[in-house]
Amino acid sequence: MIQDDIRTLEADACARIGAAATLEQLEAIRVEALGRKGVLAQISKEMGKLAPEERAQAGKLLNAAKQLLEEAFERRKREFDESRLAARLDAEWLDLTLPAPGPRPGSLHPITQIQMEIEDLFVSLGFMVLDGPEVETEYHNFDALNIPRDHPARDAQDTFWLTDGNLLRTHTSPVQVRGMERFRPPLRMIAPGRVFRNESVDASHEHTFYQIEGMMIDHDVSVAHLLYFMKTLLREVFRRDVSLRLRPGFFPFVEPGFELDVQCFICGGAGCPVCKQSGWVEQLGCGLVNPNVLRTSGIDPEQWSGFAFGLGLTRLVMMRYGVEDIRLLQSGDLRFLRQF
Ligand code: PHE
Secondary structure, eight states, rough: OHHHHHHHHHHHHHHHHHOOOOHHHHHHHHHHHSTTTTHHHHHHHHGGOOOOHHHHHHHHHHHHHHHHHHHHHHHHHHHHHHHHHHHHHHOOOOOOSOOOSSSSOOOOOHHHHHHHHHHHHHTTOOEOOOOOOOOHHHHHHHHHGTTOOTTTSTTTSOOOOOHHHHHHHHSSSSHHHHHHHHSSSSEEEEEEEEEEEEOOOBBBBSSSSEEEEEEEEEEEEOOHHHHHHHHHHEEEEEOOOOOOEEEEEETTEEEEEEEEEEEEETTTSSOOOTTSSEEEEEEEEEEEEEEHHHHHHHTTTTHHHHHHEEEEHHHHHHHHTTTTOEEEEEEEEOOTTTTO
């Protein structure tokens, strides 16, 4: 009996609609039951063979089944839509009472960080922090520092000369002279700053880099004082105990003058690429202030003596963080800077 087929089909489809686990399953069931080639369409085709009064009755039943199933599909589909929406609301839930995240905070450049650490250290040791101009006179950069007229450092190949006879300072040492002009001894000062040299740029040379200068003038200042302060400085910067070595070094403004090396802490002195297999890394220039320099600035070398040192901050940062290319430090590249 066709009426029985319709009722069975209706009950069966209803049960499957209720059991559909996904929208895709539901759609497949709908196509199978209500689609153009679906089961209901098949039955409707077969009804042509029925006697007229039987056909009218079966037709009614079929239409009712069709309507009932369509409603059941709609209801089930709405349930899916609602639970999908609920899941989305759950995932995208926002607490609108939270404070806004705000702008991304900036950070200090590694050179600034190391400069501030060294400043804090020396201030705690009774030193003043002085500043000097980046455009210097020839007098402060060279003459007053006992650097003779024919010294190669004065060559245009090393120095950026300006057309008015001034220059971009090639080191922070002219701030020693400015310090002695402004303050009478005893004197303890440091001077961090930017310096310039007319160099071709490569992985280890820059035309612009940072130094920190230091000077102490008092009665009977000796190499022992110098060594104490250098050891304190380098231990602080590298946050570990350091072994130092002094080699003779020539700077016209100190006598005796030294190059100070630190035992390589990458290899512990055994030799590695960082120390070029020597076990030592050159760190800074220093020495006892040349009496001529004191005299030029009106300080009596019979009464006073001092030490001075000049240290490359850029180099220090490269050693501390293992930066292999000096050009990164002034590149302004945020991918580099965000690491500090
Ligand atoms: N001014 C020297 C340089 O730039 C470093 C230095 C400073 C050496 C003070 C001795 C004393 O190389």
